[in-house]
Amino acid sequence: MAVYFKNSYKSDGAALPLSVKNVGFQQCTPGYRWGAGVRDHYLIHYVVSGRGTFTAAGRAFPVRAGEVFLVWPNVVVSYEADTESPWEYYWLGFSGPDAAALLARTDLRPDAPVLHIDFGRTFQRYITAIYEARGQSAWSRTQMLGYAYLLLGKLIEGREGPEDRGDVIDRAAAYIENNYAEPITVDDIATFAGVSRSWLYRGFMQRFGRSPTALLRETRLKTARTLLRGTTMHISEIAWSVGYPDALYFSRVFAASEGCSPSVYRAGQEHT
Structure with a gap:
């Protein structure tokens, strides 16, 4: 018998160079859907298992296990789990001045918002660590921020050209x-x-x-x-x-x- 779950945390989003807005992980029910709608922050998902479809600005992208998909702020999106093999994913929502600058160094683009990664277990560990550190205290915010930078650093790693x-x-x-x-x-x-x-x-x-x-x-x-x-x-x-x-x-x-x-x-x- 399939077990469906959702664990989620939402922060009040204090003004920092990079702020964690929400974090969580979910085994979706067949056909589970979000949207269409817009987010006011960046939101990245890593698909652990199963599959689904991510639609951004009217264009549909199939997403499978081992891939991430990125939601850009103020872009109309929807995402839907497959009816036969619904996805399980981990996600991180974030904003702040550093967000756009760091994402610009990755291979993710508005016209290519889906990317296969080879560090899925590390992605999961960082998301889990952020979730476990959740809270509004200075300690919690610092812990969440540190792991968020590490996660984005993995997306950048090995993708930068030679330095000037x-x-x-x-x-x-x-x-x-x-x-x-x-x-x-x-x-x-x-x-x-x-x-x-x-x-x-x-x-x-x-x-x-x-x-x-x-x-x-x-x-x-x-x-x-x-x-x-x-x-x-x-x-x-x-x-x-x-x-x-x-x-x-x-x-x-x-x-x-x-x-x-x-x-x-x-x-x-x-x-x-």
């Missing part, structure tokens, strides 16, 4: 800006950017007119000068704060750049 050279260099420069306080190396920067040391060097020279090592040093020393001018921190504390665990080495690097030791630099600033 400038994008790679910008990402590497941002890595320096965000991690200069750690004892990072050029190898760390190249690994993060996914390129070789030599490629990174050429890219930095073309973009910034200086090497990755030079930019890292300049970023560290810029912060060091600010700390020397505006705080009473000990020199060793400043050295640690800008990625130089060895205070003596920091002093040598600083002197080579500024023409004086950190202590002398600080004293000179105090008398200007």
Whole structure:
């Protein structure tokens, strides 16, 4: 005897870059239908078993197990389970500024809203995790949001073309800006950017007119000068704060750049 069920949760949709609107899973009855109507958010379904038909803007698309179909906001749609082999599906409704930008990186399009995926079990796990985290607390919203990003990330994975050279260099420069306080190396920067040391060097020279090592040093020393001018921190504390665990080495690097030791630099600033 067939067992039909529906588990669903609807959120109040707080304003976030990506908001979960609803989530759930359902074994549909034969011929079960939604619509025709419109949604005010994106709604993606993954068909676990069975089959059905998704109709968008007057065009019908057959959907089988292993495929997803996507509803776009404000598009007239309907979807109907097969009468002999009704589908079971998992779904996620979402909205927010990030939604359109992320979906634009997938293979789903308004004229091609059905896609076969090879990570169905992962899709189900993420939907289940979102459903289990359901609620209006900050913890629940954060958990749901995290799994929603992971799910969309799987749709994007492997579908992006090669990055622009400038994008790679910008990402590497941002890595320096965000991690200069750690004892990072050029190898760390190249690994993060996914390129070789030599490629990174050429890219930095073309973009910034200086090497990755030079930019890292300049970023560290810029912060060091600010700390020397505006705080009473000990020199060793400043050295640690800008990625130089060895205070003596920091002093040598600083002197080579500024023409004086950190202590002398600080004293000179105090008398200007």
